[in-house]
Amino acid sequence: MKISEVSKRSGCSIQAIRYYEKEGLVSAPSRTEGNFRLYSSEEIERLSFIKNCRSLDLSLSEIKHLLELQYLPNTPCEVVNVMIDDHLSIVEKRIADLQKLQSDLRKLRRRCNSTRSIDQCGILEALSPDSNHSVSDG
Amino acid sequence: MKISEVSKRSGCSIQAIRYYEKEGLVSAPSRTEGNFRLYSSEEIERLSFIKNCRSLDLSLSEIKHLLELQYLPNTPCEVVNVMIDDHLSIVEKRIADLQKLQSDLRKLRRRCNSTRSIDQCGILEALSPDSNHSVSDG
DNA sequence: TATAAACTCTATAGCTACTATAGAGTCAAG
DNA sequence: CTTGACTCTATAGTAGCTATAGAGTTTATA
Numbered sequence: 001m002k003i004s005e006v007s008k009r010s011g012c013s014i015q016a017i018r019y020y021e022k023e024g025l026v027s028a029p030s031r032t033e034g035n036f037r038l039y040s041s042e043e044i045e046r047l048s049f050i051k052n053c054r055s056l057d058l059s060l061s062e063i064k065h066l067l068e069l070q071y072l073p074n075t076p077c078e079v080v081n082v083m084i085d086d087h088l089s090i091v092e093k094r095i096a097d098l099q100k101l102q103s104d105l106r107k108l109r110r111r112c113n114s115t116r117s118i119d120q121c122g123i124l125e126a127l128s129p130d131s132n133h134s135v136s137d138g
Numbered sequence: 139m140k141i142s143e144v145s146k147r148s149g150c151s152i153q154a155i156r157y158y159e160k161e162g163l164v165s166a167p168s169r170t171e172g173n174f175r176l177y178s179s180e181e182i183e184r185l186s187f188i189k190n191c192r193s194l195d196l197s198l199s200e201i202k203h204l205l206e207l208q209y210l211p212n213t214p215c216e217v218v219n220v221m222i223d224d225h226l227s228i229v230e231k232r233i234a235d236l237q238k239l240q241s242d243l244r245k246l247r248r249r250c251n252s253t254r255s256i257d258q259c260g261i262l263e264a265l266s267p268d269s270n271h272s273v274s275d276g
Numbered sequence: 277t278a279t280a281a282a283c284t285c286t287a288t289a290g291c292t293a294c295t296a297t298a299g300a301g302t303c304a305a306g
Numbered sequence: 307c308t309t310g311a312c313t314c315t316a317t318a319g320t321a322g323c324t325a326t327a328g329a330g331t332t333t334a335t336a
Contacts, residue, residue, distance in 0.1 A: 004283070014284090015324060023322090034331045036284055048267030056246070057239055060322070066262065073257035077250060080261050084247045091243060095236045101195055102229050108194070109222045112215060119211035123218050124204065129186035142312070152313090157294060172302045174313055198293070 001039045010047035025050060025064055058087060139177045148185035163188060163202055196225060
């Protein structure tokens with residue numbers, strides 16, 4: 001199989017596949033006489049695995065770690081659980097941060113309506129440093 | 139004032155201040171004979187404004203736009219409101235995406251406990267492409 | 277057989293908003 | 307006159323790709 005076929009079947013873009021090769025997540029495949037990459041179906045599985053992990057926003061280094069673990073079948077899998085737990089914590093923190101941001105933006109938005117001009121804009125006033133109405137105020 | 143003083147008072151790092159200058163968010167200040175940047179207190183206000191906007195995760199191009207608007211005091215401020223609304227939409231979408239991700243990760247996590255070995259790991263199984271238990275499955 | 281279309285290759289720039297670093301110059305105090 | 311603190315410019319790095327240029331390869335068609 002050439003790279004475009006592998007791309008379609010794995011869901012990874014051609015550029016991404018070459019990037020994963022460069023980063024060592026997949027090994028360099030054999031080549032045709034004309035220097036085109038040639039893949040077997042094993043590579044599709046590996047790339048699909050990577051794709052699944054990326055859809056969960058796991059980093060390439062985490063994924064690399066998971067791929068290496070598959071060659072150590074007797075390792076206790078606690079390390080996998082810990083990785084997912086850690087990743088969940090990061091996601092939870094990101095959600096909390098964004099919710100704070102959302103709240104701040106909503107408060108800010110309430111300071112103004114569309115009928116004013118720039119020099120009376122409650123939003124710009126709140127964003128200015130000498131304002132008594134700072135961004136996080138109610 | 140030299141740059142470190144301005145950095146302390148505005149809350150922007152020295153590198154960030156130079157970066158904002160390069161990107162045209164603040165104008166190039168005068169220099170001492172020894173080529174050190176010299177600022178007036180006006181620049182602190184401008185940089186504090188930028189800092190406030192950045193804490194709301196507004197992009198530099200959005201901030202640039204807001205800074206330009208301040209020179210057009212008679213413009214209707216609807217454009218500001220729209221920008222904040224647009225930004226809120228993006229934040230809301232990001233939150234929703236992350237909540238989906240959180241849910242997927244939690245489901246995945248439930249597939250395994252720490253007492254297994256890698257070859258029996260329910261998480262790795264779920265991540266593998268030939269699995270009947272795909273990542274988003276209940 | 278010629279040629280055009282479709283595909284692939286490598287290498288590089290770009291994205292965002294900075295941070296970190298190297299190597300050199302400036303300035304104030306002791 | 308030297309030490310230390312500060313500043314300067316320029317460059318590389320961050321994450322995970324995407325997009326592009328310019329060149330070569332393969333396949334289909336005329």
